[in-house]
Amino acid sequence: MKRVFVGMTGASGARYTLALVPVLVGAGIEVAFSMSDSAAKVLRLEEEIVVDAGEPDLEALFGKAAAGVQFFPQDMVEAPVSSGSFAVDASILCPLSMGTLGSIAAGTSANLIERAADVMLKEGRPLVLVPRETPLSLIHLENMVRVARAGAVVLPAAPAFYHHPTSIDDLVRHIVTKITDRLGIRLDLIQRWGER
Numbered sequence: 001m002k003r004v005f006v007g008m009t010g011a012s013g014a015r016y017t018l019a020l021v022p023v024l025v026g027a028g029i030e031v032a033f034s035m036s037d038s039a040a041k042v043l044r045l046e047e048e049i050v051v052d053a054g055e056p057d058l059e060a061l062f063g064k065a066a067a068g069v070q071f072f073p074q075d076m077v078e079a080p081v082s083s084g085s086f087a088v089d090a091s092i093l094c095p096l097s098m099g100t101l102g103s104i105a106a107g108t109s110a111n112l113i114e115r116a117a118d119v120m121l122k123e124g125r126p127l128v129l130v131p132r133e134t135p136l137s138l139i140h141l142e143n144m145v146r147v148a149r150a151g152a153v154v155l156p157a158a159p160a161f162y163h164h165p166t167s168i169d170d171l172v173r174h175i176v177t178k179i180t181d182r183l184g185i186r187l188d189l190i191q192r193w194g195e196r
């Protein structure tokens, strides 16, 4: 894995992205990043971090790891990640809203985040989707089945408790580990089951 696209949408769980990107950069991966307007709203409401979705302060989001992140506005559909010929090894949409999930399932590619997901499916490259919603309607469930059939990994933001989390960060790290595991990047961020 050399270069990965991370798309942040307006589902709850902004801190998953805040944790994920520095971990990827720390693993030596170049991160191409985009966020939706709703993601910026959720970030403000959940984390009290105020950024412009079109031109975010990457250091405010990712600290020193910002140096390893290349930002693309969500309306920049001409960005390199929009093309199957650009070498992105995988895309991760985290957290993923039901709205963007529906667009991916419908193949509409109306913005860069949706297009980056669509490109991975058409090129047969890894697409990890981290949806967050509860309860799920039949439409949400059917959309998940649809994208899974098309080749996406549906990895809900549903942290486990068997590693004895004592903080929210522990729960977040569990999901980050699940994501990086799916990309074949083995990191020791949490106590794994059977490794006590």
Ligand SMILES: Cc1cc2nc3c(=O)[nH]c(=O)nc-3n(C[C@H](O)[C@H](O)[C@H](O)COP(=O)(O)O)c2cc1C
Pocket: 008, 009, 010, 011, 012, 036, 037, 038, 039, 041, 042, 045, 096, 097, 098, 099, 100, 101, 132, 133, 134
């Ligand atoms: C504080 C807050 C939390 C939200 N949480 C979720 C959520 O967990 N899942 C979801 O699908 N939508 C959630 N939404 C709604 C989405 O942000 C909304 O549907 C938005 O249009 C999604 O747009 P996007 O996919 O372009 O980011 C939330 C909105 C706000 C303001």
